[in-house]
Amino acid sequence: MRIVRFTFMSALLLSGLAAASLTTRAESASGTYKFTVDDKSAKYVEFDAQRAADGSVSGSLFFSDEATIVYQDVDEAGDPREKFAGAYIKADIDGLVVEENQAVMSGTVRDSSIPYLVGLRVLLTVEDNGDNTRVPDKLTWGVYKFIKRDWKPSDAEWENDPGVGLTWWATDLERRDDKGYQMPRPDEPAGTQSFPVASYAFVDTSDGSGDIRVAP
């Protein structure tokens, strides 16, 4: 009887652990946040990203901005200009990196009120400061075009010049923790590894409201 009871308890414990391991997410980030920056226009972000047991990342991102966005044709005659009174993007998340209370998410824009943005890559970086009211949760974002650079500067007067990569490092010397990153960015879509986490500068969300949750 004692053996049966021990076996039963062991089985129960193991099944519980197995179930827990199946339902526990390795990493996740989610939240909603409404805030403004210096332009005083309301912005809102809603996101939910999680890493599955097989390592894949899924989730969704919605971002809206009430600011008027004006697209100048800066490389031609300056016209035509397009003006959008506010904008939103919806993206599928496919990448997630979590470092302590910070998370970087990457995705592809699937829908937007600005047609040009559909298909671009988007990064959302957040910092979860819990219920600490003196330090609000923080975030920053970015949309990124895919850049294909298939040229390399070389010296035409030097027959054997292999060419050089015209690159430089964008570093912020005012921030000791900044590792910097290479410019121009490599010929690959923007992702969670495009920039070191320390290089992101969060926007001022001191007037924001909402909750950001990051689970390592």
Add this chain to the structure above:
Amino acid sequence: MRTLSTSVKALTCALFILALSSLAHAQTRTWVSGVGDDLNPCSRTAPCKTFAGAISKTSANGEIDCLDPGGFGTVTITKSITIDGTNGAGFGSILASGTNGVNVNDSATATPNTIFVTLRNLSINGANTGFDGVRFVSGKALHVENCVIFGFRGNGANSDGIDVALTALATGNQNLKVKNCQITNNTGNGIRASNTAVGGNVLVTVDGSHLDSNTNGISTATASIVQVANSYFTFNTTSGLSVGAGTTAVDVDTSYFGSNTNGITSAASTTRIGGCRISGNGVGINFTGGAVQSFGDNKVKGNFTNDQAGGAVVSVPVPVKI
């Protein structure tokens, strides 16, 4: 007493923390990039596409920098700010077809004529159809440094490289500083200085600059005090320097006037020159009014029609020797 002291300390600490907090949160430096987007927050990792898009996200007294070379569009500035095209990786550029490149105008703000604007390391191209490269309508000070301003030809004689057209009521003087700039190929003036606002003069200093192929290199008008040093005035179709009605005073030191129709045209006020070379112009110094005074160390020779016409240069009455 001890209680009061503790309260004062606590208040001081709170104010200090508040001040630090506001410093930390202000977006004082923003970025633009050729591959940026104005939906972005204009941070280094997510730069904006245009100066106009970045300026609304930059706090007053902040700075917009260029992450890489590119064209970043025309912009209207209504608050104190620095726009720096940088020059490590290229040059920030503004293409202004059929419009002004940069407008500086704080007249619609609660505190007009108070902003301090710096434009540095920029190429401002009018593409032959632009109106003014930089139009300074209202503000306290405008500094233009290491810039190239050219091709503003879309509004005839009113297309200036830098047009100081102060009209808003001001208290005290307003300033324009131009240093190490090339201002060329504009159908108006390289620099036009005028202050029709009631209240003060516009003080203009030009140093180390080259003003060529404009109608006038510099044209001075109402309530302007202009000081020029170490600069070149060449190929201007009317005058290298035109001193017009209402000008308060002009001083030019160690500069070269060559290959203009007129090196200097004096129509009003007093122009003092020292250490200048005036050669190869149609007329060296053309008098239609006003006076030109010399410190006695200028070289005026080799002008095609006359070295002086319509009058004569006189000595500065009482040179101050110290």
